Amino acid sequence: MTLGSIRNELVIERSADQVWELAGDASRLHEWFPGIVSLDMDGNKRTIHLAGGLSMPEDIVIDDKISRRFEYSITMPVFVFHRGTIDVIALEENRCMVVYACEADPRTMALIIGGGCYRALQELKRQMELQPAKAAN
Amino acid sequence: MGRKILFITTDQQRYDTLGCNGGTVARTPVADRLAREGIRYERAVPQSVVCMPSRSTIITGQAPSTHGVWMNGVPLPADAPSVAQVLKDAGYKTALIGKPHFEPFLDPFAAFAENRFAGGEPVNGHRGFDHFLAATHGAAGPLAYSRFILTEHPEFAGGFYPVLDGTLEVNAMGGGETGMPQLWNNPIPKELYHTDWCADQAISWLDSLDKDDDFFLWLSFPDPHHPQDVPNSELGRINWRDLDLPAAYPTNRTQREAILDGKPKHWRMWYDGTLVSNYEAPASWVPSTLTEDQIREFTAYNAIACELIDEAIGRVFAALSARGIEDDVDIIFSTDHGDLGGDFGLAFKGPYHVDGLMRLPLIWKPAKNANVAPSVVAAPVGLVDLAPTFCQIAGIAAPSWMEGKSLPVSEADAEARNFERVLTEWDSELFGVAMHLRTITRDNWVLTAYLPGTTSDGTDGELYNLSEDPNQFTNLWSDPSVAAMKADLLDDLWAHQPKQVTPLRPLVAPV
Structure with missing residues (x-):
């Protein structure tokens, strides 16, 4: 099996809607994903630029604001397959779970990208919980 | 002015690669002299047999369960305890030159400081080091040695073996004359190879100090860890065709496979290519295909790497002499873990707690003014004991977070201070395969208990009598004649487990 799968999740003490405002905005990934220094958007295409010097082109596959699910695929040649998924799941009025999953072939890339996703979730939680809680929509 | 400390590590070096330990292939006169003039340890045992956990043990003085680097790819937190910080706080000038690997190498996000320093980020006392110049096994990646090759000698960058393949798995591609995986002919001149580069940088840093500092x-030399890609110019030192096979390699296939069948089943599964339990060995390589000539060629290249290190440390010692400080320096030489090196028909490393991986070279030559007589210590000691040893050399109390104790200077000292047992751990959970081992080395016995995992229900294990079975051919785990010893060792193993950091820290990279 060459497909690797990594899932990171954590609970954020803010509403799902408030977290989705940032986590679901494809153009703001670099604001909370450590190691992504900038990005370019062109329709459903996104290119992220990494602190290590690499740039990775991506296709945005799903941007579902109702179920709060965002999916994208890194399309650079080293990946036979990649799918990144961010789910923001409401738990309580001001509490949600964010799941950031990564599947990749080669499987080692799932570990490397998944490690970045882990740190991104930590940073997302830090930033969100510094913000005042917004009233639920 | 106190005692200065030169701590030399290699990477993945077997005990039997030094002449002073009975090795007959590599010529290591510098290490041999160090052993004659200092303390040579005959049973130095790592707390993990892979790099990141073991190196984290060295710098923290803690077992892997305690420092939390439970497998390769789990970073040691930047604010983890560090003996270098303790020494720096005591007024020592501190440097790490060579392979650090407290943090993952595969780091496209530049998340880890080790990977950023060569790009200009200030070291700022990272882990207690004033000076930090990193190198690893080739010219790829963001470390200082890689930048040196890529910017000043780019014509040699492509001559190193590609450690990883196109899928970022450990490469199984073969080279040399036998097609041995991870063995390669490297056109780089000796003086540009990382072994000499590390020694050169060490000498330069020493030259930057005041004599009284x-x-x-x-x-920290990256060799003799695979790949075996020493400079071509040095290959004439040893003719691999002349070499004997390792004592722990039964040439009879039936006998070899029967030995493997007597061990927990992941041994034979790896040998047959039906299970690769860990990242550190080539994923697509099947050990049962390993030939006698491949083992000989590996042994020769590996020995040449050890000779180059020996000569390099000789140059560093000469620099100490030239500065007139050789009598003021404590020198400790060791490694992070060993290499299977053909034993049982296996190579590289993994969850296999036998001497190839577990018995390490360790030599300590105290400064002359310490008035310590040369000796040989047979009692088991661990790499966890290094950090408190550095504190003792510096004349400062070991912090309470260190779990080892300063190394004994003689067999009598070892007995007086109860150097009885050393513990080793293996934990890995990678791509759906989980392995968990707990090992005790005591009284010339080695016992490994398996916790539940992919190939174990938690009832199997290994037990070897090192006095009667130095190659660990016969697993006595189920032998009723040694049941009492097994029970005693198990009780001792579980009674002395280090504290466990929970939850486990996340795995964020393969290595």
Whole structure:
């Protein structure tokens, strides 16, 4: 099996809607994903630029604001397959779970990208919980 | 002015690669002299047999369960305890030159400081080091040695073996004359190879100090870890065709496979290519295909790497002499773990707690003014004991977070201070395969208990009598004649487990 799968999740003490405002905005990934220094958007295409010097082109596959699910695929040649998924799941009025999953072939890339996703979730939680809680929509 | 500390590590070096330990292939006169003039340890045992956990043990003085680097790819937190910080706080000048690997190498997000320093980020006393110049096994990646090759000698960058393949798995591609995986002919001149580069950088840093400065220099050679790609110019040192096979390699295939069948089943599964339990060995390589000539060629290249290190440390010692400080320096030489090196028909490393991986070279030559007589210590000691040893050399109390104790200077000292047992751990959970081992080395016995995992229900294990079975051919785990010893060792193993950091820290990279 060459497909690797990594899932990171954590609970954020803010509403799902408030977290989705940032986590679901494809153009703001670099604001909370450590190691992504900038990005370019062109329709459903996104290119992220990494602190290590690499740039990775991506296709945005799903941007579902109702179920709060965002999916994208890194399309650079080293990946036979990649799918990144961010789910923001409401738990309580001001509490949600964010799941950031990564599947990749080669499987080692799932570990490397998944490690970045882990740190991104930590940073997302830090930033969100510094913000005042917004009233639920 | 106190005692200065030169701490030399290699990477993945077997005990039997030094002449002073009975090795007959590599010529290591510098290490041999160090052993004659200092303390040679005959049973130095790592707390993990892979790099990141073991190196984290060295710098923290803690077992892997305690420092939390439970497998390769789990970073040691930047604010983890560090003996270098303790020494720096005591006034020592501190440097790490060579392979650090407290943090993952595969780091496209530049998340880890080790990977950013060569790009200009200030070291700022990272882990207690004033000076930090990193190198690893080739010219790829963001470390200082890689940048040196890529910017000043780019014509040699492509001559190193590609450690990883196109899928970022450990490469199984073969080279040399036998097609041995991870073995390669490298056109780089000796003086540009990372072994000499590390020694050169160490000498330069020593030259930057005042004569009276106390220092802690960790000189960390990336070799003889695979790949075996020493400079071509050095290959004439040893003719691999002349070499004997390792004592732990039964040439009779039936006998070899029967030995493997007597061990927990992941041994034979790896040998047959039906299970690769860990990242550190080539994923697509099947050990049962390993030939006698491949083992010989590996042994020769590996021995040449050891000879180059020996000569390099000789140059560093000469620099100490030239500065007139050789009598003020404590020198400790060791490694992070061993290599299977053909034993049982296997190579590289993994969850296999036998001497190839577990018995390490360790030599300590105290400064002359310490008035310590040369000796040989047979009692088991661990790499966890290094950090408190550095503290003792510096004349400062070991912090309470260190779990080891300063190394004994004689067999009598070992007995007086109860150096009875050393514990080793293996944990890995990678791509759906989980392995968990707990090992005790005591009284010339080695016992490994398996916790539940992919190939174990938690009832199997290994037990070897090192006195009667130095190659660990016969697993006595189920032998009723040694049941009492097994029970005693198990009780001792579980009674002395280090504290466990929970939850486990996340795995964020393969290595």
